[in-house]
Amino acid sequence: MINVQDIRDTARDLLAKGEVRAVIGWRAGSRGMAAEPCVVTKPEEADSLVWDPTCYHNLALQLVNDRKDLVHSKKTATAPIGIVAKGCDARAIVVLLQEHYFKREDVYIIGVSCENSGVLDERKVKAQVGGFAPSAAAFDGDNFSVKTAKGDKKLAGREVMADRCLECRTPFPKENNTAFGDDKTGREFDAQFAALARFEANDEAARWEFWQRQFDRCIRCFACRSVCPMCFCDECVVDSIEMKIAPETTAEEKANRIRWIERSAVRSENATYHMTRALHLAGRCVDCGECERVCPVNIPLRLLNTKMEREAREAFGFDPGASIGGPSLVASFRDDDPGEFIR
Amino acid sequence: MSMEKTLDKALLSDWIAAVTSGGWQVHGPALEDGIWTFKPVAASVDLDYPNVKQAPKDFAFPQREIFFAFEHIKGEAPRLKEVKPEAPQCAVFGVRPCDGRGAVRMDKVFSDNVNDPYYQERRKNTAYVGLACNAPPSPTCFCKSVGGSPVSSEGMDILLTDLGEIYIAQAATKTGEALMAAADKLFGKMGAADKKQLDKVHADAVAAPQRAVKDAKGAPAALKAGFDSAVWEEMAKPCIGCGICTFLCPTCHCFDINDEMTGMSPLKGQRVRTWDNCQFPDFTMHTSGHNPRETLGTRLRQRVSHKFRYFHENFGMLQCTGCGRCVSECPVGIDIVAVVNKVAEHVA
Ligand code: SF4
Ligand code: SF4
Ligand code: SF4
Ligand code: SF4
Numbered sequence: 020m021i022n023v024q025d026i027r028d029t030a031r032d033l034l035a036k037g038e039v040r041a042v043i044g045w046r047a048g049s050r051g052m053a054a055e056p057c058v059v060t061k062p063e064e065a066d067s068l069v070w071d072p073t074c075y076h077n078l079a080l081q082l083v084n085d086r087k088d089l090v091h092s093k094k095t096a097t098a099p100i101g102i103v104a105k106g107c108d109a110r111a112i113v114v115l116l117q118e119h120y121f122k123r124e125d126v127y128i129i130g131v132s133c134e135n136s137g138v139l140d141e142r143k144v145k146a147q148v149g150g151f152a153p154s155a156a157a158f159d160g161d162n163f164s165v166k167t168a169k170g171d172k173k174l175a176g177r178e179v180m181a182d183r184c185l186e187c188r189t190p191f192p193k194e195n196n197t198a199f200g201d202d203k204t205g206r207e208f209d210a211q212f213a214a215l216a217r218f219e220a221n222d223e224a225a226r227w228e229f230w231q232r233q234f235d236r237c238i239r240c241f242a243c244r245s246v247c248p249m250c251f252c253d254e255c256v257v258d259s260i261e262m263k264i265a266p267e268t269t270a271e272e273k274a275n276r277i278r279w280i281e282r283s284a285v286r287s288e289n290a291t292y293h294m295t296r297a298l299h300l301a302g303r304c305v306d307c308g309e310c311e312r313v314c315p316v317n318i319p320l321r322l323l324n325t326k327m328e329r330e331a332r333e334a335f336g337f338d339p340g341a342s343i344g345g346p347s348l349v350a351s352f353r354d355d356d357p358g359e360f361i362r
Numbered sequence: 363m364s365m366e367k368t369l370d371k372a373l374l375s376d377w378i379a380a381v382t383s384g385g386w387q388v389h390g391p392a393l394e395d396g397i398w399t400f401k402p403v404a405a406s407v408d409l410d411y412p413n414v415k416q417a418p419k420d421f422a423f424p425q426r427e428i429f430f431a432f433e434h435i436k437g438e439a440p441r442l443k444e445v446k447p448e449a450p451q452c453a454v455f456g457v458r459p460c461d462g463r464g465a466v467r468m469d470k471v472f473s474d475n476v477n478d479p480y481y482q483e484r485r486k487n488t489a490y491v492g493l494a495c496n497a498p499p500s501p502t503c504f505c506k507s508v509g510g511s512p513v514s515s516e517g518m519d520i521l522l523t524d525l526g527e528i529y530i531a532q533a534a535t536k537t538g539e540a541l542m543a544a545a546d547k548l549f550g551k552m553g554a555a556d557k558k559q560l561d562k563v564h565a566d567a568v569a570a571p572q573r574a575v576k577d578a579k580g581a582p583a584a585l586k587a588g589f590d591s592a593v594w595e596e597m598a599k600p601c602i603g604c605g606i607c608t609f610l611c612p613t614c615h616c617f618d619i620n621d622e623m624t625g626m627s628p629l630k631g632q633r634v635r636t637w638d639n640c641q642f643p644d645f646t647m648h649t650s651g652h653n654p655r656e657t658l659g660t661r662l663r664q665r666v667s668h669k670f671r672y673f674h675e676n677f678g679m680l681q682c683t684g685c686g687r688c689v690s691e692c693p694v695g696i697d698i699v700a701v702v703n704k705v706a707e708h709v710a
């Protein structure tokens with residue numbers, strides 16, 4: 020087990036020596052049980068950092084935000100930024116590096132291994148207590164003790180662990196400047212793509228019926244997009260913010276500004292949104308499962324993204340987030356690509 | 363309250379059947395795909411639920427409303443066709459008191475200063491049958507500290523209170539009385555013992571501890587004084603700028619209007635109103651490309667100030683009813699209670 024004090028000491032040290040300008044990590048949340056992302060800038064704040072199974076957020080997103088802030092405020096970074104990163108966070112950082120979003124020397128990665136654990140899936144807890152939210156959860160290494168309006172419960176870690184963690188084979192952040200916890204790379208509580216395989220056991224009609232029900236429920240809050248570290252586009256297909264209107268812009272140009280997807284949250288538009296996003300993530304999604312976690316209406320988005328991940332794996336041998344030097348799926352060409360679909 | 367009666371729990375489904383045959387579509391909380399949502403009720407309804415994920419505001423203010431359809435054949439005058447809302451009578455069972463108070467606030471927006479015929483048509487056909495919260499159903503509830511109460515009947519047509527074997531049904535409006543009168547024989551007289559028990563349950567409910575906005579009365583002034591506080595950007599740091607906090611809120615009412623094309627030749631389509639929200643990047647985008655609320659801090663300030671200051675300036679009441687949805691559902695733990703408290707602390 021990781022001693023959280025080690026993480027705090029490292030952060031304090033780096034900040035005190037000026038080796039990083041801030042450390043992105045987790046602190047105890049104000050609302051009750053879950054941790055929340057935070058940015059520590061002073062050495063004396065380092066003791067607020069926490070590490071537990073409610074640290075589910077992929078903090079690589081905060082790196083993207085930091086970069087956007089720098090660009091927006093036209094500032095240059097005085098020192099690298101530190102980040103506490105789980106295995107999946109580190110895989111996301113690797114993809115960002117592959118895509119040259121920032122440079123390796125811009126980040127200082129304090130890796131934390133999930134070892135034989137992973138993050139809690141609040142939904143699985145809720146499912147055990149009629150949909151009521153837990154108000155507190157303590158983890159002893161094997162079991163969770165949770166408090167809910169329906170009484171207290173002790174739940175086995177594996178039973179309430181997020182699917183992505185059950186399927187995870189890289190619980191150790193290979194890309195790091197320093198790391199804590201044992202390297203359990205290759206551990207597998209559930210086969211990779213197991214959730215997808217379970218779903219694909221249904222026939223086509225049942226699958227389409229399922230997706231219609233899911234898409235109909237989407238409220239298009241775009242949390243799935245906004246929480247994704249790989250969805251860093253300034254101009255996303257869903258909000259056209261780059262259209263500038265000048266005196267000479269005609270009414271037609273304004274009326275016909277590109278709207279790939281209408282604002283209405285109806286099946287056709289919702290489905291288009293989700294298909295588009297899935298395609299934009301092919302070979303890039305690192306399966307951190309954040310989109311699925313944040314969806315307020317429980318749409319199982321991992322089923323779409325892991326499907327694309329498996330395609331990229333099977334057709335081109337791609338493993339997103341595995342190595343910085345490796346090629347990226349959409350920006351590379353190989354003479355020996357199977358290309359069976361090109362005739 | 364004028365009409366107060368008892369209802370044996372076993373008779374709830376008979377009452378729902380009577381309401382249905384009176385021409386109402388009955389909706390109630392249902393657990394589907396792992397979330398509690400208001401769904402049409404076929405037989406009976408499960409009233410053992412935490413607050414429903416999405417506030418019932420969409421009964422009067424749906425996420426998508428068609429205003430009119432248009433068609434333009436070249437060489438002819440454009441044709442417009444008004445689309446009137448199809449607003450069936452809906453009786454919504456299991457509305458929590460914070461959401462009843464939410465409806466009061468939505469009414470202010472769409473009926474006080476402006477007359478929104480689409481909203482009003484739907485609202486007048488909607489009845490809320492609330493359920494008092496004998497204990498806070500969620501750890502994030504904070505209705506008491508913003509002027510509400512877990513047993514409030516504001517905005518409700520009827521308030522039900524669970525007394526174990528029976529419900530006490532208290533009508534708060536004429537519509538509520540009519541809904542009860544439609545099945546008069548199912549209801550019993552509320553005796554002195556029932557009344558005593560009701561008072562005790564309500565008193566205990568009000569005494570149950572909750573999280574709290576420390577000084578809600580002082581919040582409008584504190585937020586005004588703290589408009590330029592550095593706290594906003596600091597608290598908004600992890601915010602992802604999504605639509606969760608606003609779309610799930612019982613009182614968020616911002617919308618966008620777009621023409622959605624259904625054909626190009628001839629040109630035809632519909633003018634549609636859809637929910638919008640102040641956390642999206644294009645919400646305040648000007649045509650020039652300038653965006654006065656470009657940062658997440660300025661957007662968080664807008665949302666919180668609307669709830670705790672601007673609405674108060676406009677209507678003399680806080681807009682937030684303390685349902686706690688934005689707190690429990692925020693993917694990164696941004697907590698409106700903590701934000702208001704912190705800004706107030708900084709200006710104190
Ligand atoms: S997916 Fe792997 S690295 Fe990420 S939280 Fe789960 S176990 Fe840890
Ligand atoms: S998070 Fe869920 S509801 Fe929101 S846009 Fe994504 S799929 Fe739709
Ligand atoms: S905020 Fe109050 S009224 Fe709303 S669900 Fe919680 S206890 Fe009930
Ligand atoms: S406060 Fe939370 S729910 Fe609201 S926009 Fe920000 S991240 Fe989304």
Ligand code: SF4
Pocket residue numbers: 607610611612613614669681682683684685686687688689698
């Ligand atoms: S601001 Fe948050 S707590 Fe207040 S009414 Fe809206 S969703 Fe509920």
